[in-house]
Amino acid sequence: MFRLALLLLLAATPAAAHYGMIIPSDPMLAQEEGRSVDLTISFSHPFEEDGMILERPEAFTVTHDGETAGLLGDLSEATVMDEPGYTLTHELERPGTHVFAMTPVPYWEPAEDAFIQHFTKTYVSAYGDDEGWDAELGLRTEIVPLSKPFGLWAGNVFQGIVHLEGDPVPYAEVEVEFYNVGQQTSAPSELMITQTIKADADGVFTYAAPSAGWWGFAALNTAPETMDQDGEAKAVELGAVIWVHFEAWQ
Amino acid sequence: MIRGTLALIVALALAGPAMAHRVNVFASVQDGKAGEEVVVEAKFSTGRIPALGEVRVEDAGGAVLATYPLEDGAARFPLDRESAAGGLSITVRTDDDHEGYWLLTPADLDPGS
Numbered sequence: 001m002f003r004l005a006l007l008l009l010l011a012a013t014p015a016a017a018h019y020g021m022i023i024p025s026d027p028m029l030a031q032e033e034g035r036s037v038d039l040t041i042s043f044s045h046p047f048e049e050d051g052m053i054l055e056r057p058e059a060f061t062v063t064h065d066g067e068t069a070g071l072l073g074d075l076s077e078a079t080v081m082d083e084p085g086y087t088l089t090h091e092l093e094r095p096g097t098h099v100f101a102m103t104p105v106p107y108w109e110p111a112e113d114a115f116i117q118h119f120t121k122t123y124v125s126a127y128g129d130d131e132g133w134d135a136e137l138g139l140r141t142e143i144v145p146l147s148k149p150f151g152l153w154a155g156n157v158f159q160g161i162v163h164l165e166g167d168p169v170p171y172a173e174v175e176v177e178f179y180n181v182g183q184q185t186s187a188p189s190e191l192m193i194t195q196t197i198k199a200d201a202d203g204v205f206t207y208a209a210p211s212a213g214w215w216g217f218a219a220l221n222t223a224p225e226t227m228d229q230d231g232e233a234k235a236v237e238l239g240a241v242i243w244v245h246f247e248a249w250q
Numbered sequence: 251m252i253r254g255t256l257a258l259i260v261a262l263a264l265a266g267p268a269m270a271h272r273v274n275v276f277a278s279v280q281d282g283k284a285g286e287e288v289v290v291e292a293k294f295s296t297g298r299i300p301a302l303g304e305v306r307v308e309d310a311g312g313a314v315l316a317t318y319p320l321e322d323g324a325a326r327f328p329l330d331r332e333s334a335a336g337g338l339s340i341t342v343r344t345d346d347d348h349e350g351y352w353l354l355t356p357a358d359l360d361p362g363s
Binding site for chain 2: 031032093095127129130131
C-alpha cells in the first residue's frame with residue numbers, strides 16, 4: 001500500500017525542471033511602444049505552466065551601462081501560474097540593454113533532497129540600442145551570453161558561457177525548456193519537456209530554438225557548501241538561468 | 251564610359267543598406283544653467299559617435315521650429331514649453347547621410363504626471 005502511494009506520488013510529480021523566471025512584456029522596447037516594461041517573476045515548471053511558491057527574493061536588480069540598482073522594494077505580490085510570484089513595472093529611462101536579475105532564497109525541494117537556488121536574469125533592449133547585450137553581472141553563477149539574448153529568429157542558435165564563481169565551467173550541464181504559454185504545444189516524450197545539453201571544455205553551450213517564444217536555459221552546479229534541513233546537511237543546487245526570446249520569422 | 255561607371259558605383263553605394271549603420275537618437279529634458287534644455291544624443295548602431303550632423307526640431311504639427319548642429323554626437327537647446335506642448339519630433343541627419351529620430355512626447359516632457 002505504501003509502495004503504491006509512493007508510485008502514485010512520483011507519477012504525479014512533473015517531469016519538468018524548476019526554473020526561476022523573469023518574463024518581460026517586451027524584450028525589445030521601441031520608443032513608439034512606451035517607456036516601461038512589465039515583468040512577471042515566478043518559480044515554475046514553464047513547459048507545463050505549473051507554478052510553485054516564490055518567496056520574496058534576496059535581491060532583485062536592474063543593470064544598465066555598468067550601474068546596478070536594487071528593485072526589491074518595487075516588487076508587487078502577484079499570482080503567477082496559480083502560485084505566489086511578483087510583478088514589476090519598470091521605466092527604461094535610457095536606451096541600451098537593461099538586465100534584470102533575481103537572487104531567490106534557497107528553496108528546499110524534498111523530491112531532490114536538496115536546496116535549489118536559481119540566479120535568474122533576462123535582458124531587455126530599449127529604443128533600438130543594444131549596447132550592453134553581453135553584460136556579465138558577476139552573479140555567483142551566471143550564463144554570459146555570446147549571442148544577443150534578444151533579437152533572435154526562431155531557428156537561430158543561442159550561445160552562452162556557463163560561469164560559476166566567475167570562472168567557466170567545463171562540460172556544464174544545461175537544461176533547456178520552453179515557456180509553453182497556453183499549452184500551445186505538447187512534447188512527444190517526457191524527455192523533451194526539458195532538454196539537456198552540455199557545454200564544451202570552455203563552458204560554451206549552443207542551442208537552436210525550434211520555435212518562437214521564451215526559452216529558459218538553466219546551467220546547474222552543486223555548491224561546495226551544504227545547508228541544514230531538519231538537522232541534516234543537504235546539498236545546494238546553484239542554477240544559472242537566462243531567459244531568451246526568439247522571434248517568429250515574418 | 252568611366253564617368254558612367256563611377257556614377258553607377260556612387261548610385262549603388264547610396265542605395266546600400268542604411269540599416270547597417272543605423273543612427274540611434276535619444277532626447278531628454280534636463281536642467282541646464284539657463285533653465286530647462288533638451289539634450290539630444292546620437293550614436294551609430296556600431297556604438298560609434300557621429301562627428302557632425304544636423305538636428306531638426308519639429309512640433310507636433312510638423313512645422314520646423316529650429317535646426318541645430320550636431321557635434322560629437324550631441325546637441326542641446328532650450329526647451330520652449332509652449333511650442334513643445336504637443337511633443338517634439340527630433341531628427342538627426344549625420345554628415346554621411348544617416349538619419350534617425352526621437353519623439354519627445356508630452357509625457358516625456360512631464361515625467362511623473
